[in-house]
Amino acid sequence: ARVRMGEHLAHQAPVEADLVMGVPESGIPAAEGYARTSGTPFGHGLVKNRYIGRTFIAPSQEMRSLGVRMKLNPLKENIAGRRLVVVDDSIVRGTTTRKMVEMLRESGAAEIHMRISSPPYRWPCFYGMDTGSRSELLAADMEISEIRDYLGVDTLSYLPLDALVEAVGAPGAGFCTACLTGEYPVPIPPEAGKGVLEGGRTSAPEPQSLFQGAMFDSTAGVMPSEEAARDSR
Structure with missing residues (x-):
């Protein structure tokens, strides 16, 4: 490629x-x-x-x-x-x-x-x-x-x-191009720091408040936590 x-x-x-x-x-x-x-x-x-x-x-x-x-x-x-x-x-x-x-x-x-x-x-x-x-x-x-x-x-x-x-060679495959377009797969608060997606950081909101109890799947977007947990078994 x-x-x-x-x-x-x-x-x-x-x-x-x-x-x-x-x-x-x-x-x-x-x-x-x-x-x-x-x-x-x-x-x-x-x-x-x-x-x-x-x-x-x-x-x-x-x-x-x-x-x-x-x-x-x-x-x-x-x-x-x-x-x-x-x-x-x-x-x-x-x-x-x-x-x-x-x-x-x-x-x-x-x-x-x-x-x-x-x-x-x-x-x-x-x-x-x-x-x-x-x-x-x-x-x-x-x-x-x-x-x-x-x-x-x-x-x-x-x-x-x-x-x-x-x-x-895979158009429409759901690649993340956020750094090039500003369109993030998961909404990011404008004031967020680089640790926004990591737990335990005081400089950014906790991930739970951002995702509202959801987990991010790079191929399917946002997946409810219970469904994600079931699929991981």
Whole structure:
């Protein structure tokens, strides 16, 4: 599916370039699909330090910026003087991407064309990702042209939602797209924090008051507690 996302992205947002590279590791399959469809050579421009965790969930901006430098190392021999298509699966806070672009520029990239194999990440996720505040999301209140300028890239394109669903190959299967559309499977109070779906958090309402005694089933929506308990036996 990720390779197909890259193929769709190449049709949606073509550009003249010398090299297609993925942001390791999650951007590599889509980069391979983009390269195959566009005819632009695929290569590696960044090497990832596998001992560094997710930088976008570090608690402070300073730590996130430092983490990017420790996490990604540019391959200057593959970058210098080249027009790059840089493919990633998403942009959350933008810290990693902006610092990465800075590193590619320092390594001599002639042009940087950013391609994202998903729509803009505009809404927080309350179902497992550590993005509990919309104000922390780069795309929440910015136009694509503004994001492009903030990141310092020559062009920026995202994969439309319909193309994303088509690439997955199961339209209408009930995928959660709340972080892309703001339409949550279970209603979320506007003031809720990232712990709203976890018990024992004082910063958010108890789940019982939100769901009114119901349990959430990702395939069927909201299921009464008694029925859920019976089905789990």
